[in-house]
Amino acid sequence: MDTAQTRSISEFNRELKLKGFNVFQIEEDGAATRTYSRKDFYKICLTTGKSVIHYADRSFEAEGTVLFFGNPHIPYSWETISTTYIGYTCLFSEEFLNVSERSNMLQQSPFFKIGGTPILTITEQQRAFLNTIFQKMINEQRSEYAYKDDLIRNYINLILHEAMKLQPSAHFDQHKNATSRITAVFFELLERQFPIESPDKPLGLKTAQDYAQHLALHVNYLNRMVKVATGKSTTTHIAERIIHEAKALLQHTNWNIADIAYALGFEYPSYFNNYFKRITGTNPTSLRGAGV
Incomplete structure (x- = not known):
């Protein structure tokens, strides 16, 4: 890893620690879905490609677009299979979302709670809509708007609400x-x-x-x-x-x-x-x- 990469990762980690939030685009590379692992950050990934996701004692073979919810208290790993892998990743701390009673959604959500189903299969129409939400978060993250944190929290909750309207994936298998x-x-x-x-x-x-x-x-x-x-x-x-x-x-x-x-x-x-x-x-x- 060169000096520029080391500096970039260091700045990325520092930004997360200070703000409790980061969102970025995965560009033609699946590495971003699996290289960042902190025990205190939740993760939402919208990805298109072929992969195998191991979540606790279950495994899921994903092909196409999926929406993934990572709970920092539940171990998971991500194996990218396809050579092209694109999408978005959003990382946030519990403290970032815990500024109102809405934060109870984290514990009550069927995606983040223990024993829940953290993966949804997404249609092309749903992907286009969610892409827009992630891009809005990226734009707000870069902006100087004084209340951008509140706006970003609303976008996260919008993703959670949209996800709860969808059916969870039924392709989980026990590990062999x-x-x-x-x-x-x-x-x-x-x-x-x-x-x-x-x-x-x-x-x-x-x-x-x-x-x-x-x-x-x-x-x-x-x-x-x-x-x-x-x-x-x-x-x-x-x-x-x-x-x-x-x-x-x-x-x-x-x-x-x-x-x-x-x-x-x-x-x-x-x-x-x-x-x-x-x-x-x-x-x-x-x-x-x-x-x-």
């Missing part, structure tokens, strides 16, 4: 190897919880039940698939990842133990101390000042 796929999305979701960037944003998913709910699976089914694939329980993997993060925070930040405990989902520092010692055999304070 359910064990490997479910295990893969569990680990992807696990990694999306890290790194912990601030004590003010504590770990959201802490138990096997939490992960099962986010993947719309029964916890016993998730545990069985992960244990078959790895030989370890879901709880063990979660604990190992929390401890790994705890060690990184202890060694590379100046946060106090109480802040680290809270950031990792422990109500009291004593709970964290006991948890850490039970798994590692030592106290968290012993790592303070330790070398990398």
Whole structure:
């Protein structure tokens, strides 16, 4: 990747972080649908081409134009098959939309909610209409209009309303190897919880039940698939990842133990101390000042 590309991506990330929103056109390349992955941004993609979309433990073969809704709490991946792939992508944070009670649409929408259907097959007429909406968002993003954020929120809600009028795609299939796929999305979701960037944003998913709910699976089914694939329980993997993060925070930040405990989902520092010692055999304070 050259310097110009690195600078462009850096500016793109900075703009997203500052404004909580970005929209752009995919020009003859499917890379934009799959290269940007942040755990705190929702995504709406209008794409034309041939691809395979893996969403939690389901897969969808798409050909033609589809409207895709990505929930940052549900792991997904996108395999572009056709050489020509065009469309639009809109990324936004929950905070960007959460300025009025309308934001409840995110949680209630059949596209973003857990267990929902995030893909719609779009006709040529519908594509033309949605293209116009995405282009309007791009134009507003570039404008100096003082209330452009409100206008963009209206466009996002318009897309959601238009989508709710349509029938969801019925071409989802269970992955051929359910064990490997479910295990893969569990680990992807696990990694999306890290790194912990601030004590003010504590770990959201802490138990096997939490992960099962986010993947719309029964916890016993998730545990069985992960244990078959790895030989370890879901709880063990979660604990190992929390401890790994705890060690990184202890060694590379100046946060106090109480802040680290809270950031990792422990109500009291004593709970964290006991948890850490039970798994590692030592106290968290012993790592303070330790070398990398």
